[in-house]
Structure formats: structure tokens, C-alpha cells
Amino acid sequence: MRDVLHSATTVRSRVTEWMGRRLLARLSRTGFDLESSWFVPSRVMAPLRRNGLDPVPELARMHAAGPITRLPLPVTVWLVTGYDAAKRVLVDAESFSNDFSHFKELGVFSAEAPGGLGFSDPPEHTRLRKVLTPEFTMRRLSRLVPRIETIVADQLDIMSMKDGPVDLVEDFALPVPALTICELLGVPASEREEFQRRSVARFDLGGAATASLSAVSESIVYFRELVRAQRLAPTDGLLGELVRKHGDELDDDELAGLADGLVTGGFETTASMISLGTLAMLRSPDLMDHVRGDEEAVSGLVDELLRHLTVVQVAFLRVARRDVDIAGTKVRAGDIVACSLSQANRDPSVYGAPDDICPERSAGQHLAFGYGAHRCIGAELAKMELRIAYPALAKRFPRMRLAVEPGALSFRKLSIVYGLHSLPVDLGSPTRSAEEHLLG
Numbered sequence: 001m002r003d004v005l006h007s008a009t010t011v012r013s014r015v016t017e018w019m020g021r022r023l024l025a026r027l028s029r030t031g032f033d034l035e036s037s038w039f040v041p042s043r044v045m046a047p048l049r050r051n052g053l054d055p056v057p058e059l060a061r062m063h064a065a066g067p068i069t070r071l072p073l074p075v076t077v078w079l080v081t082g083y084d085a086a087k088r089v090l091v092d093a094e095s096f097s098n099d100f101s102h103f104k105e106l107g108v109f110s111a112e113a114p115g116g117l118g119f120s121d122p123p124e125h126t127r128l129r130k131v132l133t134p135e136f137t138m139r140r141l142s143r144l145v146p147r148i149e150t151i152v153a154d155q156l157d158i159m160s161m162k163d164g165p166v167d168l169v170e171d172f173a174l175p176v177p178a179l180t181i182c183e184l185l186g187v188p189a190s191e192r193e194e195f196q197r198r199s200v201a202r203f204d205l206g207g208a209a210t211a212s213l214s215a216v217s218e219s220i221v222y223f224r225e226l227v228r229a230q231r232l233a234p235t236d237g238l239l240g241e242l243v244r245k246h247g248d249e250l251d252d253d254e255l256a257g258l259a260d261g262l263v264t265g266g267f268e269t270t271a272s273m274i275s276l277g278t279l280a281m282l283r284s285p286d287l288m289d290h291v292r293g294d295e296e297a298v299s300g301l302v303d304e305l306l307r308h309l310t311v312v313q314v315a316f317l318r319v320a321r322r323d324v325d326i327a328g329t330k331v332r333a334g335d336i337v338a339c340s341l342s343q344a345n346r347d348p349s350v351y352g353a354p355d356d357i358c359p360e361r362s363a364g365q366h367l368a369f370g371y372g373a374h375r376c377i378g379a380e381l382a383k384m385e386l387r388i389a390y391p392a393l394a395k396r397f398p399r400m401r402l403a404v405e406p407g408a409l410s411f412r413k414l415s416i417v418y419g420l421h422s423l424p425v426d427l428g429s430p431t432r433s434a435e436e437h438l439l440g
């Protein structure tokens with residue numbers, strides 16, 4: 001009798017699992033509005049939600065019960081919320097795969113695998129990462145410092161010439177990383193306006209998904225053309241360097257994919273850090289004073305804001321290649337593992353008063369850029385941009401304040417990269433007028 005009951009339960013759970021997979025596959029094909037989906041349990045959504053600048057309380061409750069939790073889904077998905085457990089997963093590329101094709105095999109996603117470093121495993125990942133790494137050393141990146149300073153100063157001038165409140169997202173947070181990536185890659189000046197438009201369109205989650213998708217394919221087409229032009233006459237930027245050094249071993253698609261991966265990784269993330277970090281500073285005069293301090297003070301604040309805000313809320317999904325023990329829980333081969341970076345960065349066993357922003361704490365070991373082989377390749381570039389952008393903004397507009405009630409701000413409701421839709425600010429009177437600034 002027990003055997004009959006057992007096999008009936010097994011059949012039922014297999015059927016439920018199969019139906020669940022079919023449903024997920026179908027939804028991933030046809031698109032769906034997670035926000036209004038009654039059938040997706042709130043625990044599943046918790047890692048993609050926020051409460052203002054903080055992770056939702058549900059994540060802390062899950063974490064209190066243990067650093068790894070099984071999510072109520074038809075396929076086995078583990079959510080890691082502990083700092084040490086997240087590091088354990090992220091560092092172990094032998095046991096956990098980033099290869100997107102696993103999700104197709106599992107029937108979870110039916111879309112074509114996106115390219116780029118984040119969805120590849122060694123040896124492919126090692127080969128591509130090795131090509132890019134020399135372009136992201138401090139020595140190579142330092143050439144961009146004066147260019148980023150000019151980009152920031154130009155945007156501040158543009159803002160100061162506007163009447164009334166300005167939208168800091170549109171006028172500052174988006175253009176600074178978009179134009180920095182143009183500098184990095186070597187996008188010609190005449191093509192930068194169009195590049196910015198496309199970059200914004202692909203992340204316009206408020207707009208139509210089709211507009212965003214067509215911007216992605218436009219972007220790849222554009223990069224293929226840029227690669228061809230660089231093959232004929234390589235310039236100083238990253239693409240020119242890659243063509244010079246690796247032009248024979250990498251084809252046009254691979255080079256275009258790498259460039260596109262840098263836009264995907266480096267644009268929206270940095271833009272969100274600029275706008276959310278500014279909001280955090282607008283809320284706290286102490287932080288505003290801090291960011292006007294010396295280089296060390298600014299650098300400490302930037303790392304603490306990265307930890308506190310953790311804009312990439314969840315790391316790329318991993319699939320276990322074999323059975324692994326994570327913090328006493330058995331993860332089986334084929335299980336999916338999601339690391340909640342935002343909650344891991346608030347782990348009270350690592351950070352005292354984790355919900356406070358303490359610029360003096362040494363937060364440098366945070367997981368905002370991930371950890372291990374897939375750790376963000378652009379981390380130093382992003383920090384460079386933030387170390388230039390925050391103080392320049394705070395010094396130029398010392399009387400800047402929110403132009404709306406805090407409750408009227410509109411944040412992303414459900415996203416992997418958290419952010420603000422807009423940040424209306426009154427600039428107050430700048431320290432120097434734009435004209436004076438231009439005259440030096």
C-alpha cells in the first residue's frame with residue numbers, strides 16, 4: 001500500500017513539475033507581466049523587489065531561517081541570501097555552470113542563448129575574458145579619467161542651462177555611462193547621439209518590450225558595422241585594440257558580441273548607481289558633506305553605496321553540475337541557484353548595522369560586483385565613473401534638493417537591475433554659472 005501511495009505521489013509531482021516547466025517555457029516565449037501574476041508566490045518575487053533603497057523584509061525573514069532557501073516553484077530553484085554561501089556558489093565555477101543552454105534543456109527558457117561572458121563557462125569564458133582583461137587594467141583605464149571628467153562637466157553644464165527642475169536620470173545618470181562606454185569602445189563622435197538613444201531604448205522597461213528588443217538587435221547590427229570599420233582603420237579604443245591584437249582569432253560576431261556585452265553590463269548598472277546614490281545623498285546631508293571630502297573619503301563612500309544599493313539584485317542564474325553542499329543544504333545536479341546579492345550584502349554576520357550607510361566602514365569586500373571568475377570586469381571603470389560623478393555633482397550644485405515628495409518617486413517594481421525611472425531635482429543656484437564654468 002505504501003508503495004502504491006509513494007508511486008502515486010511521485011507521478012503527481014512529476015506531472016506538476018512537467019506542467020510547471022511547460023507553463024514557464026510558454027510564458028517565457030509569449031512574455032508575461034510578472035507584476036500582475038497572481039500565481040507567482042511572493043517569495044519568488046522577493047529578490048527582484050525593493051522597499052525604497054532596501055531589500056524587501058521578506059528576504060531578511062528568509063535569511064533568518066537559513067542562508068539558502070528553496071523557492072516554491074515547480075523546478076528546483078535555491079535562493080542564497082547569506083554572504084558566505086553566496087561567495088561559495090559564485091567562486092565555484094566547477095560545480096556551478098553559467099551556460100544559458102542549460103535553461104533550454106531544463107525547459108525553463110526557450111529563448112536563444114544570449115552571448116557574452118556572463119552566460120558562458122570555461123574554456124569559452126576563460127578565452128573571451130582573457131581577451132578583454134588587459135583592456136580593464138587600471139593603467140589602461142586611467143587614460144579615460146580626463147575624458148570622464150569632461151563628460152561629467154558637460155552634462156552638469158547642460159543641466160545648469162535648463163529652467164526649473166531637471167530629471168537627473170535623463171540628464172546625468174544615463175548620459176555619463178553611455179558616453180563613457182563610447183569612449184571605452186571607440187565609438188566615433190558623430191555616432192554617439194544615436195548610440196545613446198539606442199542604449200536608453202533597450203533598457204526602457206517602462207516602454208514596449210518590442211521597442212527594447214529591436215534596440216538590442218539594432219545594437220548588434222551597429223557593433224558588427226563598427227567592427228568592420230575598425231578592421232579597416234583601427235582606432236585607439238577597446239575595439240581597435242582587440243582588432244589589432246586578436247583580429248585573426250575572433251570573428252566579427254564575437255567582437256560585436258563582446259562590445260554589446262559591455263553595454264549590457266556597464267550602462268544600466270552604472271546609471272542606476274549614479275541616480276540611486278544621488279538620492280541616498282539627497283536624503284542625508286552628512287553623506288553630501290562626505291562626498292565633498294578628499295579622495296579617500298569619496299572612495300570609501302562609493303564602496304559603501306555600492307554595498308548598500310547593490311543595484312544588480314541577483315547574480316546570473318547558475319545550474320549545479322553535480323551534487324554540492326551549500327551551508328549544510330544538499331543542492332543536487334540540475335538544480336538552479338540564484339544568489340541574492342542585495343540581501344547577501346546586508347548579511348548581519350558580516351556587516352554591523354547592515355541597513356545603515358556608513359562611509360567609514362571598509363565595505364570593499366562587498367558582492368555588488370559578484371565574486372569569482374565572473375566578477376564584474378568593469379568594476380574599476382564603474383568605480384572610476386562614480387568617484388568622478390558624485391563629487392562633481394555635489395560641488396557644482398551644493399543646494400540641490402528633491403523636486404518632488406519622496407513618496408512620489410517612481411522606482412522599478414520588479415527587476416534584476418534596480419533603479420529609478422526618474423529623479424526630479426531642483427538644482428538651486430550652482431556654485432558657478434555654466435558660462436563662468438566654461439570660461440574656466
Ligand code: HEM
Pocket residue numbers: 090117118119129181261262263265266267269270273311312314315316341367368369370371373374375376377378379381382
Ligand atoms: C556600478 C556598476 C556595475 C555593477 C553594480 C555591476 C555588477 C555586475 C555583477 C553583479 C556581475 C555578475 C556577477 C555574477 O553573476 O557572477 C557583473 C558582470 C559583468 N559586468 Fe558589471 N557591473 C557594473 C558595471 C560594469 C561596467 C562599467 C562594465 C563594462 C563596461 C561591466 C561589464 C560586465 C561584464 C562584461 C560582466 C560579465 C563578466 C563575466 O561573466 O566574466 N559592468 N557586473
